[in-house]
């Protein structure tokens with residue numbers, strides 16, 4: 001099986017073709033540098049994203065949040081849903097945990113702003 | 117009249133970095149004037165990650181990036197006024213200011229840093245025909261509504277323009293449960309970053325329609341649908357290619373304009389291409405003691421460059437107050453053959469630092485080209501570029517030692533790859 005993808009490593013945006021056999025990337029073509037190769041190997045097998053959004057606090061205010069690190073791309077909508085259900089209490093500061101281990105990813109959702 | 121050594125207009129990333137650098141350069145009497153209710157500027161609503169990779173080696177969100185500078189300003193005890201707007205600046209560097217705490221007052225400044233940022237191009241400037249129903253927002257307004265007020269403006273969305281703010285909003289509204297039907301871009305390429313096209317559109321199967329524009333808007337009272345059509349090479353709609361897309365929201369992401377009413381009233385000369393002040397290598401404007409940085413000077417792609425440039429403006433302003441630099445030989449900088457403009461527009465070949473970074477944008481995408489700097493017909497420097505795109509700001513370092521003694525103009529050009 002082959003998959004076409006655009007490398008996001010730099011503005012060149014090389015069009016990559018990855019050949020996948022039994023869930024493993026065997027070859028990558030179309031890349032100009034090593035980063036394109038690395039990107040395709042990761043993106044085809046275990047794509048990850050940092051998810052950002054907002055959460056409404058118990059007192060009605062809105063605060064911005066993020067997953068502390070990347071989470072599996074397949075969980076994007078589940079994580080966004082978890083943002084909508086959380087109702088954390090003030091005060092919150094940058095880096096404070098708003099949702100621990102979101103959707104079983106092992107990654108915490110943390111505040112990215114301060115609310116006293 | 118109240119007096120300050122340095123007044124900084126705008127408390128966004130540019131104003132904050134300028135204030136910090138001016139204080140580090142030894143200036144004590146600094147005042148930041150911000151019309152909003154918080155420091156940090158537009159970054160407060162840019163909650164996605166991707167800021168600060170150059171400065172901090174880490175992908176921060178907008179508010180996190182801004183807070184690092186706000187914390188420095190607080191630590192250094194640099195005074196600031198919030199909810200306070202600068203209404204006018206005159207040629208004697210008197211600021212007319214109105215605010216909650218101050219009322220209407222005048223402030224005499226020895227030096228001023230202009231850091232007012234930019235605003236979005238309004239719909240009026242675009243000339244879309246059709247009715248003017250509700251449900252049409254600029255991408256930045258939608259960003260503020262969703263991210264700061266927690267309010268989703270609509271559920272069926274079409275976006276006109278593929279600038280980064282529009283792309284970011286396509287993802288944001290999709291994750292909030294809206295359906296983004298299409299992003300239409302009138303140019304044959306997107307001005308947005310590749311990474312945003314992949315992670316904001318491709319990830320959600322949102323179509324990017326190139327060479328396409330909105331030719332009509334339908335709906336009484338509230339928008340009900342838009343008509344898209346393909347355009348030809350001269351950006352004229354092609355009859356017969358129309359398609360109607362039902363929607364309740366149209367977002368416009370069609371570019372930013374530096375906010376320079378104040379600069380104009382002060383009599384600062386503006387550049388017709390950037391829309392921002394004409395500046396020298398120390399970021400001084402045509403009015404002595406007035407400096408400019410950030411998006412008010414030219415629209416930046418990365419906030420890291422805003423912070424760096426603003427640091428230079430802050431140091432220059434401090435230097436102006438503490439010990440003026442003596443003027444030397446002026447060399448004009450000019451863009452030609454694909455280089456749309458340069459910032460700065462001129463440099464002082466005697467007083468300049470050993471290396472000055474000249475920034476500009478190109479007019480169209482190029483592959484396998486090179487950027488060149490010429491003094492007359494003498495090539496000063498040639499930098500090969502695998503790719504050049506209008507969405508990215510280019511940085512071209514010019515070394516003082518390389519400038520010939522008889523040179524009065526340096527011209528920057530794109531050297532296209534041989535076909």
Ligand SMILES: Cc1cc2nc3c(=O)[nH]c(=O)nc-3n(C[C@H](O)[C@H](O)[C@H](O)COP(=O)(O)OP(=O)(O)OC[C@H]3O[C@@H](n4cnc5c(N)ncnc54)[C@H](O)[C@@H]3O)c2cc1C
Pocket residue numbers: 125126127128129130131149150151152156157158159162200201202203231232233234235236255256257259280281284372375378409410411412416417418419422
């Ligand atoms: C809607 C929008 C979204 C953006 N999103 C992104 C993004 O996602 N990623 C990215 O890298 N860049 C983004 N940018 C670009 C971003 O603006 C810059 O990277 C950076 O914020 C520029 O910093 P600045 O300080 O020059 O301007 P700003 O952040 O705009 O700050 C200017 C400040 O000056 C204040 N001000 C203006 N006039 C006056 C006055 N007369 N008196 C007092 N105060 C005044 C304003 O209130 C504001 O706080 C966005 C820009 C806009 C307009």
Ligand code: SF4
Pocket residue numbers: 007008009010011012013014030031032033034035036037
């Ligand atoms: S493969 Fe290398 S050159 Fe091509 S887009 Fe990726 S990082 Fe850039």
